[in-house]
Amino acid sequence: MKEALMSGPAPHDTRTTGRSLGPEAITPLVLFGLTILLVIASRWISPNLGGFHQVAAIIVLSSFLMVVAFGQQMVVLIGGLDLSVPSLLTLGGILTFGWSTASGWSLIWILLAVLVVNGVIGALSGAGIAWLRIPPFIMTLAMGIIVYSAALGITAGTPRGHPSAALASLFTGRILGLPPIIYLMILFVIAGTALQSYTPFGRKLYALGTSPVAAHVAGLPVGWLTVATYALSAAVAGVAGFLLVGYAGGATLVMGQSYLLPSIAAVVVGGTSILGGRGTYISAVAASLLLTTFSTIISSVQILEGWRTIIYGCVILIAIAALREDLPLWLNRSLQRPSRPPPQAANAQSAQ
Amino acid sequence: MFRKHPLWGFVLGLVMAAGLVLAGLGTAARAASPKKFKIYLSLSYSGNAWQSEAANIVKALAATPPYDKLVDLKEVISGTDVQAQISAYESMIADGANGIISFPISSSGLDKAIRRGCKAGVLIWVYDGMVTEPCAYSVSYLPSGFGENTAQYLVNLLHGKGNIFLSRGVAGNMVDKRHYDGAMSVFKKYPGIHIVAEYYGMWDDQTTQLETAKALAAHPDVDGIWAQAGEDGALKAVLASGRQKLPKLTGENSNGFRLALANPAYQARGFNGVSSGSPPASAGVAFKLMMEQLVKGRKLPFHNILYPLPWVPANQVKICTGSTFENGCNAFPEGKVPDSFVDEVFNPTLVPELSIASALEGKPTPGATIQPLPPNSYFKQSPNVPGIDCNHCQAPADPYPLTKVTPFNSGT
Structure with a gap:
């Protein structure tokens, strides 16, 4: 019975009716559309922009953010926040870099080991949040500091290891003219979306995020779902570290630091409610692409760094304001009744 | 709670006796070893290759004979926050440090704390960066x-x-x-x-x-x-x-x-x-100069010492076979060190004691002993860089003279 309840299409969203597009479909379309517009418009800034190579470069650059955003989005979906992402990404990178030489493990085994180590650490965070009732940001912040400090102590500041040629070829190789990482990312996004939207586990997270009390009353294993979500977030942060070692050919203790705020920005710009219960991974993917495209374009414009950061911040604000959840509703209404203005607006005008 | 019990007196006596014995042992141990200099290593932040190499070679040198018997080295990491480094300096001075060797987070923000340290008789050395307070010493390539x-x-x-x-x-x-x-x-x-x-x-x-x-x-x-x-x-x-x-x-x-x-x-x-660019070796040179001041009473004619600019064009790269710079080599084969390893942590003239293990793990090189530094005439004084190594001072007429290369259209 519970399964039947959870596997229906978007059970949490009771506002959209009929066959109109729900916010979950419109948000990613708007974001993808904006990205394409940006790429086309960028030719105006530099004639070299907007080409095939630039699009491929942007997808490669945003792949790390897309991976990290998957975990962050799941955590935000259940009303939490994962601040340990940078440390766990770094840990994944250090382990990958170190293991590539030590025993000559094949990449698959290294990836599995990273998933397990990071998953266990994430599960510990989840357990603290679920059963010790520690607020998520405190728990993940503390776990992040512990992991980072342990990494600093063990590596003495310089992670050792060997770059893996096979891992690097994900970025330097070409399959049908594109780096293999692009195909892998398409698979990752499909798998992530499927896990989130078409499995009982994914649907239960929506229920948990909408109302933990109701989820508990409905008999969902709230504690274990929380543990699994944080474990998943930690594990994919490790995957991002794994990929970054392939990209950069090495690991540093600061490699994760630039992914905390972008991961949250991608999730929020992607329309996931920071209170939990609403949002989709595909929108976070679209937002990752949009943010990376924007930062690529803005870095090719000759302006002072301070202004660049200000513009970047403004774009995030505008995107969040423009993608408020009532926007799709408004769009639907105006699409259904294109000619007539809403009655409130008409009243307001006549009152003046 | 502490009701009188026949055993109490006995226990109390035992504790006091143990305390006396321990105190006696402590005094004996202190009397047996020579006086150790209390040196603090104050870092900005550890997490990139450069910072950890610089810190590691100071640790390695402090553990190289005869300094291993002379130095009690403590490390304090202050993040990237000037306030944290100021308060770290204050507690080191209060703890009776003989010397502080430091990567300065700010060139002017630390001045007051440094002045207080100098007044208290603490030798303060900074490396890589410089400070505007003239009583501090520095070894830097910056100018x-x-x-x-x-x-x-x-x-x-x-x-x-x-x-x-x-x-x-x-x-x-x-x-x-x-x-x-x-x-x-x-x-x-x-x-x-x-x-x-x-x-x-x-x-x-x-x-x-x-x-x-x-x-x-x-x-x-x-x-x-x-x-x-x-x-x-x-x-x-x-x-x-x-x-x-x-x-x-x-x-x-x-x-x-x-x-x-x-x-x-x-x-x-x-x-x-x-x-x-920036050589982590400057940390080792600063530490050795400080130790020569403490141990041998070395006098320096100026406080700001210029570390010569490392300069290796493509045709002068020479791969080392050992684990330090020797016979003019200046890079290591792939796999021996990470790609991010900063090669200029070595300097065969100034810090010949160091090896890859010193730079990566802070370990002394087996069999190495501290070698004396060259005389004062070897070292050059840093030029004035207003706001970086001096306040209210005059920069040289040409602040950016070319020293390693001649301009392209001057007939070469």
Whole structure:
């Protein structure tokens, strides 16, 4: 019975009716559309922009953010926040870099080991949040500091290891003219979306995020779902570290630091409610692409760094304001009744 | 709670006796060993290769005989926050430190704490960066002209025309500004040089790689890259873009970059450049000078010591066979050290005691003993750099003289 309840299409969203597009479909379309517009418009800034190579470069650059955003989005979906992402990404990178030489493990085994180590650490965070009732940001912040400090102590500041040629070829190789990482990312996004939207586990997270009390009353294993979500977030942060070692050919203790705020920005710009219960991974993917495209374009414009950061911040604000959840509703209404203005607006005008 | 019990007196007596015995042992131990100098190592932040190498070699030198018997070294990491380093200095001074060796987070923010330390008789040495308080001592390459010399080298390689990227350090940092001002003093003389992208790589390989990749997407027609630390990331971004013709690249001292400069396959694709910039060895030199002051009473004629600018053009890269710089070698084979390893942690004249294990793990080299430093005549005084090593002082008439390379159109 519970399964039947959870596997229906978007059970949490009771506002959209009929066959109109729900916010979950419109948000990613708007974001993808904006990205394409940006790429086309960028030719105006530099004639070299907007080409095939630039699009491929942007997808490669945003792949790390897309991976990290998957975990962050799941955590935000259940009303939490994962601040340990940078440390766990770094840990994944250090382990990958170190293991590539030590025993000559094949990449698959290294990836599995990273998933397990990071998953266990994430599960510990989840357990603290679920059963010790520690607020998520405190728990993940503390776990992040512990992991980072342990990494600093063990590596003495310089992670050792060997770059893996096979891992690097994900970025330097070409399959049908594109780096293999692009195909892998398409698979990752499909798998992530499927896990989130078409499995009982994914649907239960929506229920948990909408109302933990109701989820508990409905008999969902709230504690274990929380543990699994944080474990998943930690594990994919490790995957991002794994990929970054392939990209950069090495690991540093600061490699994760630039992914905390972008991961949250991608999730929020992607329309996931920071209170939990609403949002989709595909929108976070679209937002990752949009943010990376924007930062690529803005870095090719000759302006002072301070202004660049200000513009970047403004774009995030505008995107969040423009993608408020009532926007799709408004769009639907105006699409259904294109000619007539809403009655409130008409009243307001006549009152003046 | 503490009701009188026949056993109490006995227990009390036992504790007192034990205390007396321990105190006696302690006194005996102290009397047996010579006086140790209490030295503090105050770091900004540990987490990149440069910072950890600099800290590691100080630890390795402090553990090398005879300093292992003379030094009690304690390490304090203060993040990137000036306030934290000020309070760290204060507690070191209060703890009766003989010396503080430090990577200064700010060139002027630490002045008051340093002045208090000097008054209390603490020797204060800074490395790499400099401070405006004149009672502190420093060993730094900073005024030796990294920015202008590498910029001129790049201009010469490009014959005065082409599109270039500037890969800078940390926005708003004095060191980044000094390098940038020096470089711009050269670039602005050449109208054929077009700066098509300028970005901040945070002196970090990965950030530099990502930022360079973004710039390459917009400007695939780049001819040269002028980079501060993080140049190995810039190189990786160029290689990952799959282009056949490689741009010229000037940068700092990472092993990956030096190996690439010497790589014939890359040279055939047009790769060329120079490896220069910040040497972690300055930390070791500062520590040894401080120890000679403490142990031998060495007197120095000036406080700010200039570390000569490391300078290794592509045709002078020489791979080492051992685990330190010897016989003029200046890079290590792939796999022996990470690509991000900063090679200029070694200096056969000034810090011959060090090996790769010292730089990576802080371990003394087996069998090594501390070698004396050259006489005062060997060292050069730093020129004035207002706001970096002095306040209210006059900069030299030409603040950015070229020392390593001659300008391209002066007939050479």
